[in-house]
Amino acid sequence: xxxxxxxxKYFPQETARGFAGALYxxxxxxxxxxxxxxxxxxxxxxxxEACRHLFIMSRNLPFGTAILxxxxxxxxxxxxxxxxxxxxxxxxAHLTVQSVEDVxxxxxxxxxxxxxxxxxxxxxDTTFVGVELGKIIAKWSALSL
Numbered sequence: 001x002x003x004x005x006x007x008x009k010y011f012p013q014e015t016a017r018g019f020a021g022a023l024y025x026x027x028x029x030x031x032x033x034x035x036x037x038x039x040x041x042x043x044x045x046x047x048x049e050a051c052r053h054l055f056i057m058s059r060n061l062p063f064g065t066a067i068l069x070x071x072x073x074x075x076x077x078x079x080x081x082x083x084x085x086x087x088x089x090x091x092x093a094h095l096t097v098q099s100v101e102d103v104x105x106x107x108x109x110x111x112x113x114x115x116x117x118x119x120x121x122x123x124x125d126t127t128f129v130g131v132e133l134g135k136i137i138a139k140w141s142a143l144s145l
Contacts, residue, residue, distance in 0.1 A: 001029060001046050004053060018057030023064060026050040026057075030071045037080045044083040055089035068093035073140035 004025050008015040015022060029050040036043040051068065058064030072090050075082050082090065 001025070001049055004050075015053070016056055018059075018061040018064065022053060022057060023061060023067065026054045026064075027067050030054070030067070031074065034071055034075050034080050035078050037075070037083065044085070048083050048086040048089075051086045051089040055092075058092070065093050076140050 004015070004022055007022070029046055033043040033047040037047060051071070054064040054068050058068065068090055072082070072093055
């Protein structure tokens with residue numbers, strides 16, 4: 001997040017508009033920290049900051065909303081409590097989708113041992129690279145209907 005803060009300090013308009021590098025930083029931060037939210041209070045501030053950036057950038061880069069949907073779905077899967085301060089950033093990240101084709105699947109949730117067992121309950125092989133973001137969004141969308 002330090003790199004993103006530095007960039008935001010010197011290039012605030014560019015950061016607000018969003019760019020692929022910032023999306024990637026926020027993606028990595030959020031998916032790395034979501035599993036620690038219940039156990040590590042120090043993970044909440046950088047998590048919330050990354051969610052804020054995703055929310056702001058999603059106005060110009062709609063994929064930011066897809067990442068927020070994936071974070072929300074993963075938090076549900078891991079039974080992780082999202083920080084209260086981050087909840088406003090998820091307002092537009094509804095988990096309602098018609099099918100897995102409605103969500104981008106080119107992003108993959110980084111492989112972690114506890115996620116592999118949780119996310120492969122539908123028989124998906126998660127041993128290679130991880131779980132596609134679209135699959136977990138679609139799974140939790142179906143459960144939220």
